[in-house]
Amino acid sequence: MQDQIKLFSPATVANLACGFDVLGMALDSVGDEMIIKKSKNKGISISKIVGQDLPIEATKNVAGVAALELYKELEVDYGFEIQIFKNIKPGSGIGSSAASAAGAVWGMNELLGKPFSPNELVAFAMEGERLASGNAHADNVAPALFGGFTLVRSYKPLEVIKLACPEELYAVVIHPQIELKTADSRKILKPTISLRDGVTHWGNVGGLVAGLYTNNYKLIGDCLKDVIAEPQRADLIPHYYELKHQVIKSGALGVGISGSGPSIFALTKGKKIAKGVAKTMQTVYQNIGVDFDIHISKVNQKGIYKID
């Protein structure tokens, strides 16, 4: 059995406008890299973090906490060492904590000979999310682990469904360089919604899933509607509605807040339109003088994978 593995763990877009807390999608052009090694020392240690200033103590690091959650299930006389090469900025809203947490447990599972199911890995990785945001949600760790589009159908019991994904679907994500913590962004959400808004959301989730299975790009875009979180969170993101308006004019299928923000995502049919959308986003934020990163990515179909 191999003793170490190097892996790529993708950034992810959660919620996808209509599917608050249940839908997510994996990106391909941005993600963390990690090395997971078996170690003579029992327990979990983090030996290296490159690219970001994050806690190296396992119990205070999202990857460490997820790894410890899996490790609790084992009876072994060895441990695991984790190295993290962060390419996803924490607080960006594209699943930075999820990528590291999911990568840690995926890598350990590979080294152990895959004793755990993908659903079990999601449950371990969710503990990393609990550390990051106070809420053990699965809408980023699920697409990181499964790839493509995922639906967290149920938490009790935990059940993740990997949905279909049309070939030509591209995502463009812009990350304005402002700080916005998931925990704070969740706090502003009212705990109740109108039944009418609920109906709008489950109508759109149903339509989005139908669109994914039938390669209906227009339908997918039409369903990217958020009448619950977007009106409450848009003010936290610079010029959100202006950007959205311009991006739709540039041919995007739909636009929404990525996870709890501040990143904004758009879906497009094909790479050419994706490039145009990225240019539009860039122009809007350059004009208002906000720093940003932009990612153009095909949807990642396979989730976390081994690299050399």
Add this chain to the structure above:
Amino acid sequence: MQDQIKLFSPATVANLACGFDVLGMALDSVGDEMIIKKSKNKGISISKIVGQDLPIEATKNVAGVAALELYKELEVDYGFEIQIFKNIKPGSGIGSSAASAAGAVWGMNELLGKPFSPNELVAFAMEGERLASGNAHADNVAPALFGGFTLVRSYKPLEVIKLACPEELYAVVIHPQIELKTADSRKILKPTISLRDGVTHWGNVGGLVAGLYTNNYKLIGDCLKDVIAEPQRADLIPHYYELKHQVIKSGALGVGISGSGPSIFALTKGKKIAKGVAKTMQTVYQNIGVDFDIHISKVNQKGIYKID
């Protein structure tokens, strides 16, 4: 062009547990029959209603109101005469008003050479629903017109999506002979829900749609969950939870209230289990002394159709 048409318009199950106001399904073994004729007299007249005591005046009859809505769009020097052979009991919760309203406009559209799209027919038929329940909902008229499973993704603009439907899916519907008006059953619903319950519903709607496209019968059943309307409406239906419990034990994939009740529906994989479920329903209601009708039906794939 033909001058008259005889048609079958199916009973329908709306909501399907998780999809309040958006999902619906058509039955095959029960429905109204109607004859629609061109008439020298302008306007809409109802010349015959067999099987139920319902208003014959067009403006007071759901079929008449729907027909008038379509007729308003025409510039013709003739009218239409409608005959209705009611097999669906009003107030049963399986789309009695929807079948008549949808049948009327579908038949007229056929006689006119199909100038209107299915979505336009849904909009006309919804006016019949407004008369019946005070609310122009589409979750019964849509499956009556399209057949199979339908999703009313949006009302403004109106957009109905016909979903996939696995071949072996059967429905069993029991109608306890108690009166329950849609308007009353809607009135008891609270106008707000918790965000948490909303998430549960859109997770299940997404899962149900995925199950329909992937022939995943277990998933379809698991998604038939209602944490919003069922807890508020179950008390209106005799021994609802007991019946549900027994029906699940008999092998049904899932159970829910049909529309706003009082009918209860179950889905099964295959006819054999459907028959067993029907027997279980029968036993429960015989034991408590409630009169009932039971329908066992394959899902109707084609919606309203011409008969001889």
